[in-house]
Amino acid sequence: MSSSTDSPTLTTETTQLSPQPDTETAKPTKKITLKSSDNQIFEVEESVAMEFATVKSFFEDSPSTDTVPLPNVTAKPLSQVIEFCKEQIKFKANPDEAQKKKYNAEFVTEKSDKDLVDMIPVANYLEIKDLLDVLNQAVADRIENKSVEYVRSFFGIDNDFTAEEEAALRREHAWAYEGVDED
Amino acid sequence: MVRNLSSSLKPSQIMSWACLKKTERNKQNQNLNSFSAFPEDVQFCILSFLSPTEIANFACTSKRYAPLCQNDSKLWYSLCDRRWGSKTQINKWGDGQISYKLLYKTLNKWENLIGFWRRCGQSQQKETVKPPSLVFFEWGSSFLSGWRVSPSQNAYCVIKSPFLLISISPEGEIVNYLDPEGQNKNKLFGDLGYLDMDVVPVNVNFIGDSHFSVEENMDFAYRRSLSSGNLKGEDSGEDIVSVASGSPGSLPETLEIYQYYANRMSPGADRAIRRQRRREKEKQGKKRWETEHFLKIVDSSPTLDRPLQGLWKGICEDRKMEFYLVAYDEFGISCRRVGDLSERHSRSTPVFWTSDPTFIEFPFPTEEEYLYDTRIHIQPPEAANSDWDFPIENDAVSRIMYINSSYDLVILGVEGASMNPWRVEGRVWQYRNGTFGFGFLRNHFIVDLKHIAKNGCLLDIPGDL
Numbered sequence: 001m002s003s004s005t006d007s008p009t010l011t012t013e014t015t016q017l018s019p020q021p022d023t024e025t026a027k028p029t030k031k032i033t034l035k036s037s038d039n040q041i042f043e044v045e046e047s048v049a050m051e052f053a054t055v056k057s058f059f060e061d062s063p064s065t066d067t068v069p070l071p072n073v074t075a076k077p078l079s080q081v082i083e084f085c086k087e088q089i090k091f092k093a094n095p096d097e098a099q100k101k102k103y104n105a106e107f108v109t110e111k112s113d114k115d116l117v118d119m120i121p122v123a124n125y126l127e128i129k130d131l132l133d134v135l136n137q138a139v140a141d142r143i144e145n146k147s148v149e150y151v152r153s154f155f156g157i158d159n160d161f162t163a164e165e166e167a168a169l170r171r172e173h174a175w176a177y178e179g180v181d182e183d
Numbered sequence: 184m185v186r187n188l189s190s191s192l193k194p195s196q197i198m199s200w201a202c203l204k205k206t207e208r209n210k211q212n213q214n215l216n217s218f219s220a221f222p223e224d225v226q227f228c229i230l231s232f233l234s235p236t237e238i239a240n241f242a243c244t245s246k247r248y249a250p251l252c253q254n255d256s257k258l259w260y261s262l263c264d265r266r267w268g269s270k271t272q273i274n275k276w277g278d279g280q281i282s283y284k285l286l287y288k289t290l291n292k293w294e295n296l297i298g299f300w301r302r303c304g305q306s307q308q309k310e311t312v313k314p315p316s317l318v319f320f321e322w323g324s325s326f327l328s329g330w331r332v333s334p335s336q337n338a339y340c341v342i343k344s345p346f347l348l349i350s351i352s353p354e355g356e357i358v359n360y361l362d363p364e365g366q367n368k369n370k371l372f373g374d375l376g377y378l379d380m381d382v383v384p385v386n387v388n389f390i391g392d393s394h395f396s397v398e399e400n401m402d403f404a405y406r407r408s409l410s411s412g413n414l415k416g417e418d419s420g421e422d423i424v425s426v427a428s429g430s431p432g433s434l435p436e437t438l439e440i441y442q443y444y445a446n447r448m449s450p451g452a453d454r455a456i457r458r459q460r461r462r463e464k465e466k467q468g469k470k471r472w473e474t475e476h477f478l479k480i481v482d483s484s485p486t487l488d489r490p491l492q493g494l495w496k497g498i499c500e501d502r503k504m505e506f507y508l509v510a511y512d513e514f515g516i517s518c519r520r521v522g523d524l525s526e527r528h529s530r531s532t533p534v535f536w537t538s539d540p541t542f543i544e545f546p547f548p549t550e551e552e553y554l555y556d557t558r559i560h561i562q563p564p565e566a567a568n569s570d571w572d573f574p575i576e577n578d579a580v581s582r583i584m585y586i587n588s589s590y591d592l593v594i595l596g597v598e599g600a601s602m603n604p605w606r607v608e609g610r611v612w613q614y615r616n617g618t619f620g621f622g623f624l625r626n627h628f629i630v631d632l633k634h635i636a637k638n639g640c641l642l643d644i645p646g647d648l
Contacts (some may be wrong), residue, residue: 120221120225120229121220121221121222121225124221124222124224124225132225132228133228136225136228136229136231136232137232139229139232140229140230140232140233140237141232143233143237143241144233144234144237145236145237146240147240148240148243148244151240151241151244152244152245155217155218155244156217156218156219157217157218157219157244157245157247157248158245159244159245160245160246160247161243161245161246166243169242169243170243
């Protein structure tokens, strides 16, 4: 299964240097190439790529393609999404709800606010339902009990209220601001 | 250039300059992927993980997002579905004609009803047979159903009889119906059966989290007869004055409730009480239900730290089944009959108690083994026919605890040596399956206890209900 790590160093180097992937390298599992909007190439196992509903349907429509362009996705969030899906495949083969929960919790805990927010549109575009739920829950947790200002800066929302409008709104929701954490 | 500039600055200025740079950078990053960049269903999905407080908060971030927070079919539906979708059919409430926001607010309050409650004080009803004091609430498809729970005479079976239906009408009004006799399930919970004349419209008043009252909704009956043209009145449009706002004189003299009202009297309450009394007088003649109060049984099941805690049922020495409530508090453990909890002086009459909740672990001293081995487990009258299997082997006992039968005797015991410890001392034998039995040195019986409910479901309900 872990063919890429087991393959001889020389072959790997060749693959990286040559413009065309070396077709001679024997691979027990089929690989699929994903290309991010910033032109980075990701080679993933087919089973991982099939976790992405968008990629899956792309392949169903045109099975002969070897590279899937992902024009809406940049490299960093994509690499994190791939990392998540690789783990989910393991849990699919070997179901352990407690371990999966633990992994999912750790996956989001160690990410920065920006990483989380950046991954959401990617998970949505690639239609990875589980990841989207995990991310949305994590984002909701991070703005839990925070001030309006904090939420604005977290999501990059511009305040378009006048001072009077905002004061009126806050009076209306005064009960909501009791026990709000310091930013 | 930049280095020159920063080297000429004081440390504090460098700090604020660095902060400024950082905020600028953050701003830039965030603008790349702000909330507005998300597709609408992602926006709703994120919001659906928030609490109502945070949604109110989010509505304040900008004009653009305030309407999102009001979206009933997308946001409030998801909120309801996420929280209660597995317990009830949220699209069936109010015949699907009420807003999900209203449903959320309502269920958020009513959810607390789920579980066990006990009547506070004696039943005020006219019936000759005392109605059971234990009440249990569970989710229905588009309502909450409240049941009276009582011991049956048949082994360990529990009788569950209809008590209260709580729901929302398609117009968004709260509808509560009570079955005073609790005879017929279909009357209350069947299809539209609750419009039967035998059920009583009531108001359920929440007083804090652990107390509610059920009073007859006389205005409802009044309105109904008004609409059928039999009666004419002047004050039918007036707000219903709930019991929560006053009339302590008519309440059972229970400490909890009294304390509640003592703290709660508001300046306007006086007038409300007078109005309420006048109204009550006018309507007394037609009343079918006397107001009753219920207190929540918060700790109704055992935990790891409190293995004896909760509601139990057992056949006592007169061979009748009783419900017991074991409570842990700062003084230790006490066990009372659930029926006794409604009595006035319940606080002085536990079935057993101890101030030292430590167990003796296996292996047990010989005298303890003898004490257990020579005892008779009290069996239900029809034990021969039932499949009730109590632990007979001594090895089924995992731990033993010392208990006492009465407060009074022990207080006497502190003073004089004249008291016979055999009159008060007893044991709890905890079995390997987590249940336990108790008995006293004064006789040779063991009362074995079983769970009344497990995982939120009542146990041993005969199939026909």
